[in-house]
Amino acid sequence: MEVYLDNNATTVVDPKVYEEMKPFFCDIYGNPNSLHKFGSGTHPKMVEALNFLYAGINAADEDDVIITANATESNNTVIKGIWIDKILNGDKKHIITSEVEHPAITATCKFLESQGVAVTYLPVNEDGVLEASLVRDFIKEDTALVTIMWANNETGKIFPIKEIGAICKEFGVPFHTDATQAIGKVTVDVQDCNVDYLSFSAHKFHGPKGVGGLYIRKGFGLTPLLHGGEQMGGLRAGTVDVASMVGMGWAMKLATSTMAIAYEKNHVSKLRDKLENAILELPETVVIGGKDNRTPNTTLISFRGVEGESMLWDLNQNGIGASTGSACASEDLEANPVMNAFGSDSELAHTGVRFSLSRFNTEEQIDYAINVIKNAVTRLRGISSSYAYTPSCHKSSL
Numbered sequence: 031m032e033v034y035l036d037n038n039a040t041t042v043v044d045p046k047v048y049e050e051m052k053p054f055f056c057d058i059y060g061n062p063n064s065l066h067k068f069g070s071g072t073h074p075k076m077v078e079a080l081n082f083l084y085a086g087i088n089a090a091d092e093d094d095v096i097i098t099a100n101a102t103e104s105n106n107t108v109i110k111g112i113w114i115d116k117i118l119n120g121d122k123k124h125i126i127t128s129e130v131e132h133p134a135i136t137a138t139c140k141f142l143e144s145q146g147v148a149v150t151y152l153p154v155n156e157d158g159v160l161e162a163s164l165v166r167d168f169i170k171e172d173t174a175l176v177t178i179m180w181a182n183n184e185t186g187k188i189f190p191i192k193e194i195g196a197i198c199k200e201f202g203v204p205f206h207t208d209a210t211q212a213i214g215k216v217t218v219d220v221q222d223c224n225v226d227y228l229s230f231s232a233h234k235f236h237g238p239k240g241v242g243g244l245y246i247r248k249g250f251g252l253t254p255l256l257h258g259g260e261q262m263g264g265l266r267a268g269t270v271d272v273a274s275m276v277g278m279g280w281a282m283k284l285a286t287s288t289m290a291i292a293y294e295k296n297h298v299s300k301l302r303d304k305l306e307n308a309i310l311e312l313p314e315t316v317v318i319g320g321k322d323n324r325t326p327n328t329t330l331i332s333f334r335g336v337e338g339e340s341m342l343w344d345l346n347q348n349g350i351g352a353s354t355g356s357a358c359a360s361e362d363l364e365a366n367p368v369m370n371a372f373g374s375d376s377e378l379a380h381t382g383v384r385f386s387l388s389r390f391n392t393e394e395q396i397d398y399a400i401n402v403i404k405n406a407v408t409r410l411r412g413i414s415s416s417y418a419y420t421p422s423c424h425k426s427s428l
């Protein structure tokens with residue numbers, strides 16, 4: 031049996047999404063910017079896709095949603111656009127983010143620091159969540175941007191976006207959120223949360239890889255990252271991948287309906303809880319960051335005495351795909367920076383395994399995975415030269 035439990039890394043394309051994409055490869059293939067019918071023939075489904083994207087995040091008609099290649103590009107567009115407009119060509123000097131952002135945020139902020147920008151990396155608490163009051167403590171007259179993720183890709187922890195948005199609005203500071211791990215898992219409402227910029231990637235919610243979006247509230251336009259064309263109103267040059275844009279729109283529609291979010295909360299979360307609770311029956315296992323306030327599909331579990339990579343190998347041999355944290359760090363054998371950020375000891379930070387489910391997982395798959403995981407832990411601990419079970423340490427969550 032094959033069981034895919036790494037949906038925070040990427041997801042399968044929904045068959046309905048794939049069907050909607052097919053016509054735009056060999057039938058409706060014109061360039062959307064061409065004036066002839068081969069080009070204009072793409073417009074109706076592109077407009078439909080944009081309408082789905084606006085509805086999925088409750089964007090107002092007067093706002094912009096531009097099509098990018100992925101959340102990484104969207105994140106870079108916001109941070110570098112703010113740098114150019116508000117810092118290089120303005121009187122601002124400072125950016126606020128968190129210690130547990132995806133590298134697409136952290137590395138971009140590090141680049142800005144190398145260019146002389148002051149960046150505050152707000153710490154998270156022992157549960158891996160950032161307290162909104164910290165934003166108020168560090169926001170300043172010269173703060174150009176606050177950028178805080180909606181949900182963490184490793185722990186699933188959900189951040190207080192509505193509170194942070196209210197603080198940013200009060201201080202007149204633009205607010206960006208990387209919602210890559212929130213779309214399709216929790217309700218995302220840019221108007222209710224006072225969000226000015228929001229990033230997402232289609233392949234996180236059963237759309238195709240290589241296409242993403244950036245929401246830009248009316249009046250918050252930025253110098254573009256990519257120049258050289260009038261696409262997206264000049265906010266993102268380059269011929270649009272029509273098939274992927276249509277696919278992303280349909281993926282957003284299918285993932286964000288009230289029924290879809292309810293399914294995540296009622297069905298997917300139950301499968302996640304079943305997997306998690308079965309694993310926690312094993313001694314010296316712990317949910318990193320605890321069980322509260324998480325996206326419904328994610329659990330990051332430490333198996334003391336079992337190296338994360340060894341566990342992944344065992345699982346892979348039995349047809350199960352998971353990860354030790356974000357896929358982009360999977361080659362890196364350093365301790366997980368997110369786990370370090372909230373004080374995990376170094377051994378714990380090397381023994382985490384992330385399981386992230388989707389609406390395509392079944393109870394039969396979870397039952398199979400539980401059996402394989404329990405056998406793998408027993409085997410790996412049995413051959414470990416350093417592991418000895420110490421009953422006093424058995425905690426089920428931090």
Ligand SMILES: Cc1ncc(COP(=O)(O)O)c(CN[C@@H](CS)C(=O)O)c1O
Binds near residue numbers: 134358
């Ligand atoms: C919060 C967050 N923000 C941005 C990205 C980047 O998405 P791209 O489509 O690769 O550009 C990701 C992708 N996180 C994957 C791959 S590193 C994970 O395994 O956790 C993310 O989780």
